[in-house]
Amino acid sequence: MLPLDNSHGMTNALANSRREPNRPKSAFAGVVQVALSLELPPSLGESHLLVHATGTGQINASANRSKVHVHAGISPKIQATQSLHIRPAEITGDSPWITAHLTTRLTSLQMDGLLGRCTLIEKIASQAVQKRLTANDTSLSEQIERTVRARVEDEGFELAYRVNGLIRHGLWDRIASLDFAPNVRLQNNSQGIRSDIDYTRKDQLGALSPPPEIPSKVYPNLDLITWVHESVANNALDSLNGMRLDEATIRGVWRVELKLTNDDWEKIQPAKIPAVITLANRSPLTLRFLPQSIELQLRAAACEVDGHVEDVQARELRIQYRLDEDARGLQFARQEIEFPESLPSVEEAIWLKALERFFPKTVRPLPKFRNTGFPQFLRIGYLNVSRGWIVAGVSRVSPSSSPSPQVPKEISR
Amino acid sequence: MTSMNQTTNTNFHRWLWATCIGLLAGPFATAQEVNRSGTVDLATRFASMELLFCFQGKGSNVPYDGGVLHEAYARIPAMRAGHTIVAGNSSGSIPAAYFCCFGFSDANVRHAEERLKHGNRDAVRNMESVNNKLSKISRGKSTEILHSELREYVAFALGVSQWQDAQSIDEIVRRSSAKPQFPCLIVACNKEVLEDRHPESKSFPGRLKEIDLSNMQVSWKPEVFEYYKNHPERFQRDHPELVLGADRGIGRAATFFVDASMFDLLSRIPANERIADLRLMTDASDVALAVLASTSEPSYFPPVVDPRPEKILTSHGQRILESVRHRTYYGGYIISMPAQDVRRMLPGIHVLGTGWRHNPLVARTLLKNWLLADCEEIAYLSEWWADLEVNPDAEFESHIEFRDLSGEDEYQFGVRRAKELFDLNIGLPAFIKIPHYNYPAAAAISPVKPTDDMFADGDANSNHRTLKTMRGIGPIMQPSGGAH
Numbered sequence: 001m002l003p004l005d006n007s008h009g010m011t012n013a014l015a016n017s018r019r020e021p022n023r024p025k026s027a028f029a030g031v032v033q034v035a036l037s038l039e040l041p042p043s044l045g046e047s048h049l050l051v052h053a054t055g056t057g058q059i060n061a062s063a064n065r066s067k068v069h070v071h072a073g074i075s076p077k078i079q080a081t082q083s084l085h086i087r088p089a090e091i092t093g094d095s096p097w098i099t100a101h102l103t104t105r106l107t108s109l110q111m112d113g114l115l116g117r118c119t120l121i122e123k124i125a126s127q128a129v130q131k132r133l134t135a136n137d138t139s140l141s142e143q144i145e146r147t148v149r150a151r152v153e154d155e156g157f158e159l160a161y162r163v164n165g166l167i168r169h170g171l172w173d174r175i176a177s178l179d180f181a182p183n184v185r186l187q188n189n190s191q192g193i194r195s196d197i198d199y200t201r202k203d204q205l206g207a208l209s210p211p212p213e214i215p216s217k218v219y220p221n222l223d224l225i226t227w228v229h230e231s232v233a234n235n236a237l238d239s240l241n242g243m244r245l246d247e248a249t250i251r252g253v254w255r256v257e258l259k260l261t262n263d264d265w266e267k268i269q270p271a272k273i274p275a276v277i278t279l280a281n282r283s284p285l286t287l288r289f290l291p292q293s294i295e296l297q298l299r300a301a302a303c304e305v306d307g308h309v310e311d312v313q314a315r316e317l318r319i320q321y322r323l324d325e326d327a328r329g330l331q332f333a334r335q336e337i338e339f340p341e342s343l344p345s346v347e348e349a350i351w352l353k354a355l356e357r358f359f360p361k362t363v364r365p366l367p368k369f370r371n372t373g374f375p376q377f378l379r380i381g382y383l384n385v386s387r388g389w390i391v392a393g394v395s396r397v398s399p400s401s402s403p404s405p406q407v408p409k410e411i412s413r
Numbered sequence: 414m415t416s417m418n419q420t421t422n423t424n425f426h427r428w429l430w431a432t433c434i435g436l437l438a439g440p441f442a443t444a445q446e447v448n449r450s451g452t453v454d455l456a457t458r459f460a461s462m463e464l465l466f467c468f469q470g471k472g473s474n475v476p477y478d479g480g481v482l483h484e485a486y487a488r489i490p491a492m493r494a495g496h497t498i499v500a501g502n503s504s505g506s507i508p509a510a511y512f513c514c515f516g517f518s519d520a521n522v523r524h525a526e527e528r529l530k531h532g533n534r535d536a537v538r539n540m541e542s543v544n545n546k547l548s549k550i551s552r553g554k555s556t557e558i559l560h561s562e563l564r565e566y567v568a569f570a571l572g573v574s575q576w577q578d579a580q581s582i583d584e585i586v587r588r589s590s591a592k593p594q595f596p597c598l599i600v601a602c603n604k605e606v607l608e609d610r611h612p613e614s615k616s617f618p619g620r621l622k623e624i625d626l627s628n629m630q631v632s633w634k635p636e637v638f639e640y641y642k643n644h645p646e647r648f649q650r651d652h653p654e655l656v657l658g659a660d661r662g663i664g665r666a667a668t669f670f671v672d673a674s675m676f677d678l679l680s681r682i683p684a685n686e687r688i689a690d691l692r693l694m695t696d697a698s699d700v701a702l703a704v705l706a707s708t709s710e711p712s713y714f715p716p717v718v719d720p721r722p723e724k725i726l727t728s729h730g731q732r733i734l735e736s737v738r739h740r741t742y743y744g745g746y747i748i749s750m751p752a753q754d755v756r757r758m759l760p761g762i763h764v765l766g767t768g769w770r771h772n773p774l775v776a777r778t779l780l781k782n783w784l785l786a787d788c789e790e791i792a793y794l795s796e797w798w799a800d801l802e803v804n805p806d807a808e809f810e811s812h813i814e815f816r817d818l819s820g821e822d823e824y825q826f827g828v829r830r831a832k833e834l835f836d837l838n839i840g841l842p843a844f845i846k847i848p849h850y851n852y853p854a855a856a857a858i859s860p861v862k863p864t865d866d867m868f869a870d871g872d873a874n875s876n877h878r879t880l881k882t883m884r885g886i887g888p889i890m891q892p893s894g895g896a897h
Binding site: 266273 | 771773774789793796797807811814815817834837839840841842843844845846847883
């Protein structure tokens, strides 16, 4: 709704008239209601958005000369389209196409003094003033156009950035914060906007198999689907060589980035000093997405627990999370942490104490969460791990129900 | 002034002393001059202090803090008795400034709750929208909004009721007769000291500086300092806002805006142990500056230049303009809980915070690349000092980014969360780290009412007995409910 109030556009037309002390020379007030709709025409290499706006409204205009007071109703009809092009690195917009047609209807004419009693004079004056009001339609329509243009541009760009934000915040920025510049392609297809992102440097491998299909009955219920190949994680994780990872940062990755949580994290607990693991200088982390499980190979050089640097050797170890389901729904359950080489029991206990702070026994999807781009609460509505890929589908939570996530058949067996 | 010191035993005299310091220091006082007022018996004024109440900023979510204030005031007699020091950062600087000028009383707390609940924050909320921000940045538009959008809140802090027709903050300051009269501390970070962008490409981190988190001292990396020492013309070109000193030191990362009494108190901490420069507030313009300096977070408002840098006490009496060409403030986000120096001087007080919102990984990384300091590392160290922090629950967190709660709703969230945590007498961040200076300062003032939980278990004869923190606020809370 665009509120309109006293404007200079009308003022100019009657600028020569003398003003009565208590009556403004001219004024208009009213609202124009603008409805926006979105169109996604098929496109390749970019996402093309058309933001359409239609507006109608009612504006009450009045003009006052020394002895003549005119009131008119103006009905604007507006149509506008903003064309936006979302490319990986930029969002551009064509100049909005916009028209505003105004229909002016004289609602009352009042003339003070003797002149006002003469019908003929009233008619002549009426025509003259109406002509002037009509002349003012141009400036008024220009003003309405300017206002609608600003609204369509602002809303359009905000929408475009909301779309782009899902890609940028959801994936791109997180990887880029590790000094990694991903290659991104966008397209519109019959199912929505699709973004393909390669997280590979020239000397790195990417996915060698296509992403798994989503069951057709699940697809319509999902608002955002992300397919991630294990090479994405592994290529990015290469940049963590020698890095000190603390427990707080990793908990942030679990909860904020992956939307997974552990029951203990949701309770009020005493504060603690984050444990720290220093990663090895070469290939510190390798992820494998196996059928219904995720395996992490970790090469750690040192660790700190409760602020103490522990006396441990550099070690390689393996952590596996199985995707399974219990009465509360889907969860990732950690198996025993394995050390391929034997190590003293005291050292093993220290490593386990540190690692359990990073890798809890179970993590499960947050019951609901909110993300940039979606004002509604969201939930993970579909989760699958298969042949090098992990697939997560997100759907909006209806206020009344919160069904458990869809689990692929393999889990139920 | 000396004769007054000999008779300061009543609250009235304490108040009068603070007022006199404020008046005498006046608009011409410099940091060094007021520091010489140290003959005052600080112990008399501060030994009865029981609480440091920190309004921890959470963007535009000021009504939440109003709710926490309501519950705290009802339950903590020290707030009504004038035994409370107030602190604030970011948007929390607004109520902190108000209570600095007017003190805690039934009427003032009610008024503050109303203003925090019903103040118009539309402009800030619109600016906070992530998509709106990205959209603007990409189109080369500024995301910062004008300081004048804070007129209503600055007017509240300064006790100006007729603010609607004031076009600027300066105009509101002119209409105010407020002065900082009650112990207060407001945090702002020092832009010139912290900024660490690459000299040839401002969008990349420079990685030229390093920060010592024990005292927040920022220095040039040794190799960078050596290079600039040998290439002064290059230094001038790369860092026109800085002066290359005789050693690697650049300055402190943060400034505490303080009233005269806190200036005196905190300046007794040895310069190499204090975590911030001290900026004296003596009049309404200083208080307004403190609010603007603390709320002007990166991307929220433009940074604020200090028009009177002579009121800053740096280290070793060094004058501020010997290290920077001007002093610019860039928000109070840097220290989430500004309690270290206060508790070290007043080991008997308890520390209560209205709750902090931690930065997600991306924002944390961006801020670190831009302004050197890892705000989360500092938050771990700062929040070690909290006895209780009314951190928002997950449900409130889920509303923050979307700004979809009314002021009344947010206020009720604050009341409910404070009730819950006060009843449990627990409320802490998930993670903390132990700061280096975790023991009382040499000049610490013993409390009138010592408690048996002042120190952590350990060697009672040690010169550096570790202070106990994260204790809850049981000893200063009345059993339940309250008169408010």
